[in-house]
Amino acid sequence: MLNHTPDAIELVDYIDDGEKARHYQFRLRNITSQATTYDWQSAQPGQFFMLNVPSIGEAAFTFTEPPNEQGEFRALIRQMGKLTHTLFTLPKGEILGARGPFGHGWPLEEIIGKNIIIIAGGCGLAPLVNLINGLIDNLADDQRVVLVYGAQSKRAQLLSPERERWQAHIKIYNTLNEIKDQYTLAENESQGTPLDIIDTAMSAFTKPPATALLCGPEIMMYRAAKQLVNKGMTNDAIFLAIERRMHCAVGLCGHCYLHEHYVCKKGPTFSWQELQSLV
Amino acid sequence: MEIYLLDNLDLLQQHLLIQHQLYQVIEDDNGQCSWQQQTKEGNAPLIAKLPQSSAKDFFFAEHENLLIFNGEYFQETLPKPAPFVLFGALSCDLTAISYQDKFFKDDPYYQARRQHCLLVGLDCVRPCQQGFCPTVDAGPGVREQSADIILHPLENQQWLVITTSDKGSEAVKGLALSVAHWHLLTQRDLVLHQCEQDFPDNTYITQAIDKLNSGEIKDSFWQQLAVQCLGCSGCTTLCPTCSCYSTRSITVESEQKKVIKQQRFWDSCLYEGFQREASFHNPSxxxxxxxxxxWHHKFGNEFFTEFNRHGCVGCGRCEQTCPGVIGIHSVMKRINSDA
Structure with missing residues (x-):
């Protein structure tokens, strides 16, 4: 039988990042005293969990760090709707709930040891953090990973310390949609969107990327996927993480439908091959 | 399968009432039919009329608590219903229950209710006004796998009682029933076959289903149709196979304590905000x-594979309720003529 009941978690800490976004650290409350209801340790990069803010409800978020043996995990959360507005008012120590992990994450068999191009926009970088950390830890000598990260503005950029750290291991292109007159672009920055820099990013590979991972606004992902196909990548080598409203996360409530599929079960990661007929 | 003859239906009702709460379709003075609980004091006559609301609420409640939060942890609030019987459910609604059984097979709240229910089906021997169950393989005779007991009206006020499951056989134990001759099953087949023949010609529905699955219908057709959709959720509420829901939190505070309940309640995919996200991105x-x-959810081949049937059971409730006149019959005719 399915379980709709969350495990209790504690809001341990948070750090502000970018505009109205925070890195939250949570801890499962019963991890040391009794078995939890969910298999938290099985969480894979790109999977999601349902955060329960009592008195408000539930919403889906991805792990930036999956649950460790102490039951601690992190998520990058942007203040957007009712639930996140309430979350941002809550003090450390507050008891919340969580269910998960859910869905199909990034296709690791298409990623490990291979040349990868990653294109992320705004908060779309969050589901990739855990994956990029893992890639860097296990980077093969001849493996090339390129990240294109687009943000609306310098202030809106997220995960700056992480990108600073990653820069030593992978090639990163940052794009900014808006820049102020007096701002001087850094060496790895350009004005525009990720779509403007894809050609340049592809030329950074001596051997073409085997896999592309895309996460961000849907219209950006679709255009990026088409550009990558024009650059010679195949539809089944491009993977996109799709966002949908979710209430149950177990394929029952119907809210996240995408034709005959439910994103919570079939996704959130889809290949461009699968997705083209669905959007 | 066992078959019996019953002279007086009241005997079966009274017998079932010993161990079950019994619900039956009752017609009021205005001709409206609805499921109502019956008592030992007197049973209303069994009627083969479609109730305005299907039986889905008995298992997938219109709103129900999923859990409570006491400030420290979350607790599941599974329903604990007394055994109950739906007495005289029609084949279309029973087919819908079988459909929902598959969809909610792993849902503990649905199953907690479903496992306590005995389904007594009633054959339709005459077509109903809006129904087209034969077209979608959902009636008029009750399918064996969709009920525990099937009732078939015979001449001279007698009933053929067919038990189709262990639960059904168990339920009639202790009741003085005479075993019926097998030829009555053949007679039942003939009556049901004649009933199928009496339905109006619904081939336009089959043709429209084929067209819907051909991929030939343009987006502009659906947009024209949608002008008539008021987003009222009448169709999805009454459709016996619709199952979308939302969740909400309700805080109950007293002087002693504060308890937060999380509920789920029926939702409708036809609401404008059904898929709208917090960012106001709305894919639909x-x-x-x-x-x-x-309509693809009801008739698309892509869903047929999972359930081995269409998501429509031919009850016609959407046609009866839709204020915009885009229920099943209207839409299928429009697909044939305009799409």
Missing amino acids: SDAGKRVQRF
Whole structure:
């Protein structure tokens, strides 16, 4: 039988990042005293969990760090709707709930040891953090990973310390949609969107990327996927993480439908091959 | 399968009432039919009329608590219903229950109710006004796998009682029933076959289903149709196979304590905000796309594979309730003529 009941978690800490976004650290409350209801340790990069803010409800978020043996995990959360507005008012120590992990994450068999191009926009970088950390830890000598990260503005950029750290291991292109007159672009920055820099990013590979991972606004992902196909990548080598409203996360409530599929079960990661007929 | 003859239906009702709460379709003075609980004091006559609301609420409640939060942890609040019987459910609604059984097979709340229910089906021997169950393989005779007991009206006020499951056989134990001759089953087949013949010609529905699955229908057709959708949720509420829901939190405060309940309640994929996200990104902001998806969910081949049947059971409730006149019959005719 399915379980709709969350495990209790504690809001341990948070750090502000970018505009109205925070890195939250949570801890499962019963991890040391009794078995939890969910298999938290099985969480894979790109999977999601349902955060329960009592008195408000539930919403889906991805792990930036999956649950460790102490039951601690992190998520990058942007203040957007009712639930996140309430979350941002809550003090450390507050008891919340969580269910998960859910869905199909990034296709690791298409990623490990291979040349990868990653294109992320705004908060779309969050589901990739855990994956990029893992890639860097296990980077093969001849493996090339390129990240294109687009943000609306310098202030809106997220995960700056992480990108600073990653820069030593992978090639990163940052794009900014808006820049102020007096701002001087850094060496790895350009004005525009990720779509403007894809050609340049592809030329950074001596051997073409085997896999592309895309996460961000849907219209950006679709255009990026088409550009990558024009650059010679195949539809089944491009993977996109799709966002949908979710209430149950177990394929029952119907809210996240995408034709005959439910994103919570079939996704959130889809290949461009699968997705083209669905959007 | 066992078959029995019953002279007086009241005997079966009274017998079932010993161990079950019994619900039956009752017609009021205005001709409206609804499921109502019956008592030992007197049973209303069994009627083969479609109730305005299907039986889905008995298992997938219109709103129910999923859990409570006491400030420290979350607790599941599974329903604990007394055994109950739906007495005289028609084949279309029973087919819908079988459909929902598959969809909610792993849902503990649905199953907690479903496992306590005995289904007594009633054969339809005459077509109903809006129904087209034969077209979608959902009636008029009750399918063996969809009920525990089947009732078939015979001449001279007698009933053929067919038990189709262990639960059904168990339920009639202790009741003085005479075993019926097998020829009555053949007679039942003939009556049901004649009933099928008496339905109006619904081939336009089959043709429209084929057209819907051909991929030839343009988006502009659905957009034209959607002009008539008021987003009232009448169709999805009354449809016996619709199952979308939302969740909400309700805080109950007293002097002693504060308890937070999380509820789920029926929702409708035809509401404009059904898929709208906190960012206001809405993948189904186009009403035409919502209407298209609703009808594909009912008749699309892509869903047929999972359930081994269409999501429509031919009850015709959507046609009766839709204020915009885009229920099943109207839509299928429009697909044939305009799409």
